[in-house]
Amino acid sequence: MLLYILASLIILCMLIAYENKKHEKQEKDKIAAFWERERMANHVRRKPLDDLDYISIPFDSLPFDVLKEDEKVAECHQQLRTLSELKIVNFTGISNTDLKLQYGTANITLLSEYDQNFTVLARTLQTWAKLLYEHGFETETRQILEYAISIKTDVSKSYYLLAHIYERQGEVSKIKNLIQVAENLNSVLSTTIVRTLQEPGPYID
Numbered sequence: 001m002l003l004y005i006l007a008s009l010i011i012l013c014m015l016i017a018y019e020n021k022k023h024e025k026q027e028k029d030k031i032a033a034f035w036e037r038e039r040m041a042n043h044v045r046r047k048p049l050d051d052l053d054y055i056s057i058p059f060d061s062l063p064f065d066v067l068k069e070d071e072k073v074a075e076c077h078q079q080l081r082t083l084s085e086l087k088i089v090n091f092t093g094i095s096n097t098d099l100k101l102q103y104g105t106a107n108i109t110l111l112s113e114y115d116q117n118f119t120v121l122a123r124t125l126q127t128w129a130k131l132l133y134e135h136g137f138e139t140e141t142r143q144i145l146e147y148a149i150s151i152k153t154d155v156s157k158s159y160y161l162l163a164h165i166y167e168r169q170g171e172v173s174k175i176k177n178l179i180q181v182a183e184n185l186n187s188v189l190s191t192t193i194v195r196t197l198q199e200p201g202p203y204i205d
Contacts, residue, residue, distance in 0.1 A: 049110070057088075069101055089114040094107055122158070125158065141165060146162065156192065164204045
């Protein structure tokens with residue numbers, strides 16, 4: 001019996017050692033592959049940026065006349081006007097290495113700026129929408145959030161607030177559309193947003 005237990009322990013230790021070695025090799029392979037891609041990316045020449053999916057802010061279809069005297073709302077408006085003069089592209093979930101491989105190392109600073117502009121846009125739209133909702137402008141809030149979703153924001157609160165409005169307005173079926181958009185987000189938040197929207201409300205506190 002003792003020999004059986006000892007043999008089992010030895011086999012278990014061997015299996016653990018094997019798995020640890022396999023894991024270490026996999027990690028080393030991943031790191032090596034990353035640095036190889038990075039090396040290749042750093043040698044890609046500058047490429048044209050004409051095919052980028054640039055985002056334009058639709059001033060004519062967003063409720064800029066509502067609550068425009070409010071200081072915080074006015075700040076959002078000014079931020080959006082500033083952004084409208086810049087180039088905005090949604091690169092959420094795309095690594096710098098991938099961007100360099102596709103568009104060249106020399107463009108990475110510009111591309112990072114375009115992506116940062118998108119982050120600011122997504123956050124500003126959520127802030128603006130929340131301000132209008134808190135003042136009772138539900139329909140106008142919906143307009144802002146539907147635009148935010150159309151450009152594939154990954155700000156989870158935008159999805160939850162819009163789902164809440166759909167529920168309040170008796171359009172629960174539209175939440176399925178939100179789920180479909182969230183499922184296709186190139187973001188680490190995608191799974192969390194989908195899981196939350198699949199549950200029954202309330203979606204906001």
